[in-house]
Amino acid sequence: MKYMLLVYGAESCWTPAEREACMRESMEICKELEAQGKWIASSPLDSVTTAKSVRVREGESLVTTGPFAETTEQLGGYYILDVESEQEAIEIASRIPPASKGTVEVRRLADLPE
Numbered sequence: 001m002k003y004m005l006l007v008y009g010a011e012s013c014w015t016p017a018e019r020e021a022c023m024r025e026s027m028e029i030c031k032e033l034e035a036q037g038k039w040i041a042s043s044p045l046d047s048v049t050t051a052k053s054v055r056v057r058e059g060e061s062l063v064t065t066g067p068f069a070e071t072t073e074q075l076g077g078y079y080i081l082d083v084e085s086e087q088e089a090i091e092i093a094s095r096i097p098p099a100s101k102g103t104v105e106v107r108r109l110a111d112l113p114e
Contacts (some may be wrong), residue, residue: 002040002109009102010026010072017042020098029096031054033081038092044077073102081108 014022023044033039051067068075076098082087086108093104 003081004107005093006076006105007098008073013101025097038083040080042079046076
């Protein structure tokens with residue numbers, strides 16, 4: 001089963017040294033999961049200050065600067081995994097460093113019709 005882990009947190013909660021340590025630890029977890037055939041993809045996102053939101057209304061694209069929603073925690077990155085169960089995805093989510101300062105949302109990828 002494929003799951004996406006969506007990593008949320010306040011960008012300001014990390015010092016530069018903490019952010020680097022978080023990235024290194026996260027990369028080690030990805031290498032471990034890749035060796036087990038469970039890692040598909042992951043990436044941090046650029047700062048929320050670079051976000052653009054696009055809406056189409058009455059055939060016209062409306063582009064605004066900033067994230068989709070103003071919140072205290074922003075989407076900061078993601079993981080896509082292929083694991084045996086939701087419980088395994090939750091266990092992995094609890095291991096990744098951002099879970100200690102923010103939130104990791106675990107969602108199964110929907111199956112598409114053929």
